[in-house]
Amino acid sequence: MEYVSFTHMEDGTAEDWALINSEFNAHASKHLPDSLMETLRSMKGPTFGYQIDRYRHSLQSATRALKNGESDEMIVAALFHDVADPIAPTNHSAVAAEILKPYVDERIFWIIRHHGVFQGYYYFHHLGGDRDVREIFREHEWFDDCAFFCHEYDQNCFDPGYDEMPLEEFAPLVNDIFSRPSRFGSFELA
Secondary structure (H helix, E strand, O other): OOOOOOOOHHHOOHHHHHHHHHHHHHHHHHHHHHHHHHHHHOOOOOOOOOOOOHHHHHHHHHHHHHHOOOOHHHHHHHHHOOOOOOOOOOOHHHHHHHHHOOOOOHHHHHHHHHHHHHHHHHOHHHHOOOOOHHHHHOOOOOHHHHHHHHHHHOOOOOOOOOOOOOHHHHHHHHHHHHOOOOOOOOOOOO
16 A cells, blocks of 8 residues: 655645545445445334334335435435434434535435424424424425425335335445545535
8 A cells, every 4th residue: 555755734745635535535435335324224223212213214215215216316315314313313414414415416415404304394393393494494496395305205204014125225326326426526625
């Protein structure tokens, strides 16, 4: 393995950064899909009172998106829309969206980024909150798309009798989406 010449980033050369960029992108392309699928598998078990765990919830979401003829990017986004629950339970939508951002279009990114607020339509009022808080986004061009996502691929995906597809059947899509070069290039600047 070749190594860079610096120990402080400020001393790096164009050649050093080209090496890092190449090595990092090769590693990410090879390992990111499996890492994300392993994170999804880590959601097996606790149900928190639901009739199924979040792992099956995610599979049901992706299965419904696939059966509804959604794009590959939307199917993968449905699969991973809650993937950040174990590490960022209070802002899982934002974290999941940022994971997806380099690999999906802006519309899908926006839907996943805001699905937690939109999902609240179904239960916030039962907890003393405002179920209509999503209305702050009413004029956004993708408001209806996010409402649709939550209605068709989230709020209804807690069914122990639903025959969701196994994760392995989504592996080709996951590998395809996350093995692509980032739509932002190698390193996002902001």
